[in-house]
Amino acid sequence: MKKVLVTGGHGQLAKCFKREASERLNVVFTSKAQLDICEEDDWDFWLSREHPDVVLHTAAYTDVAGAETAQDQARRLNVDAVRLAARKCRMYGARFLLISTDYVFDGSLRRPYRPDDPPSPLSVYGSSKADGERTAFEENPDTLVVRVSWLYSPYGKNFMLTMLRLFAEREEVKVVNDQVASPTCGLTFANYLKQFILNDPPAGIYHFSLSGEASWYDFAKAICEDSGGTARVEPVNTAAFPSNVSRPAYSKLDATSFEKVVGESLPPWRNAVTYCLHTHQNEHNN
Numbered sequence: 101m102k103k104v105l106v107t108g109g110h111g112q113l114a115k116c117f118k119r120e121a122s123e124r125l126n127v128v129f130t131s132k133a134q135l136d137i138c139e140e141d142d143w144d145f146w147l148s149r150e151h152p153d154v155v156l157h158t159a160a161y162t163d164v165a166g167a168e169t170a171q172d173q174a175r176r177l178n179v180d181a182v183r184l185a186a187r188k189c190r191m192y193g194a195r196f197l198l199i200s201t202d203y204v205f206d207g208s209l210r211r212p213y214r215p216d217d218p219p220s221p222l223s224v225y226g227s228s229k230a231d232g233e234r235t236a237f238e239e240n241p242d243t244l245v246v247r248v249s250w251l252y253s254p255y256g257k258n259f260m261l262t263m264l265r266l267f268a269e270r271e272e273v274k275v276v277n278d279q280v281a282s283p284t285c286g287l288t289f290a291n292y293l294k295q296f297i298l299n300d301p302p303a304g305i306y307h308f309s310l311s312g313e314a315s316w317y318d319f320a321k322a323i324c325e326d327s328g329g330t331a332r333v334e335p336v337n338t339a340a341f342p343s344n345v346s347r348p349a350y351s352k353l354d355a356t357s358f359e360k361v362v363g364e365s366l367p368p369w370r371n372a373v374t375y376c377l378h379t380h381q382n383e384h385n386n
């Protein structure tokens with residue numbers, strides 16, 4: 101059985117992977133306290149002890165707005181630690197699988213972004229992730245990068261959980277309608293990531309994107325409908341929420357090469373909202 105070592109074991113994607121992908125893979129989860137991705141000794145300890153076939157690198161600096169003022173910290177985790185991780189994986193013979201983001205793009209295209217479209221990030225976070233990708237390939241040409249957009253799940257901090265709270269607290273919730281991509285249920289993503297790992301794809305950059313497109317407003321409406329929320333969801337422009345960070349207006353990802361590896365078309369984003377909410381409600385009630 102393939103052995104996968106996961107970094108950032110307490111993060112939302114790692115928790116999704118734990119729930120969905122532990123069957124058929126031998127998975128070792130490491131928390132920040134166990135494997136600090138900035139610490140060379142930690143990498144040596146875990147890679148020499150576990151000998152994983154694949155390192156699934158979910159640990160990252162993920163606070164998009166925070167990165168604008170914590171640039172050094174964002175780059176330490178998303179560039180320097182990725183360089184170290186990619187190098188250590190090469191040394192110990194583990195495949196390096198880095199999770200990245202649609203925010204490496206500026207959103208000016210009007211067709212889905214392909215893996216070989218040149219990155220042109222608008223934010224410090226996006227730029228740190230793009231530089232991390234590049235540095236990973238420099239250190240370790242056998243690297244796999246999977247980019248994903250708008251991750252949500254029953255775990256951690258994310259748009260779905262924020263909306264559920266706001267729908268309970270307010271009569272009206274204003275949501276941005278002029279940023280478009282495809283929301284990614286972390287549980288669905290984890291399931292496909294398992295298949296992706298099992299199929300041993302060629303090195304390179306891949307895009308994961310559930311089929312269809314949505315604005316944050318469409319996404320919020322879907323969450324409201326499926327959760328039985330009674331709040332009014334109102335569409336607004338990005339300008340209604342002044343922010344220190346620019347986000348791409350359009351960042352739908354073209355998942356064709358990922359679909360080829362897993363051997364099927366990815367399902368609609370809308371179905372995944374229903375599945376994720378259902379799982380959330382079940383876990384909440386137990």
Ligand SMILES: NC(=O)c1ccc[n+]([C@@H]2O[C@H](COP(=O)([O-])OP(=O)(O)OC[C@H]3O[C@@H](n4cnc5c(N)ncnc54)[C@H](OP(=O)(O)O)[C@@H]3O)[C@@H](O)[C@H]2O)c1
Pocket residue numbers: 107108109110111112113114131132133135136137138157158159160161162177199200201202229248249250251252256257
């Ligand atoms: N969330 C999204 O919407 C989104 C969208 C596209 C791509 N992505 C990418 O997907 C990946 C997973 O995101 P996520 O939402 O699961 O993030 P997350 O919930 O913020 O998890 C990241 C984890 O990394 C850990 N971490 C931070 N510093 C560390 C260190 N020095 N050593 C080891 N672990 C450390 C964090 O631990 P602490 O919490 O204890 O600091 C946290 O558990 C990231 O690469 C992210 O860039 C996310």
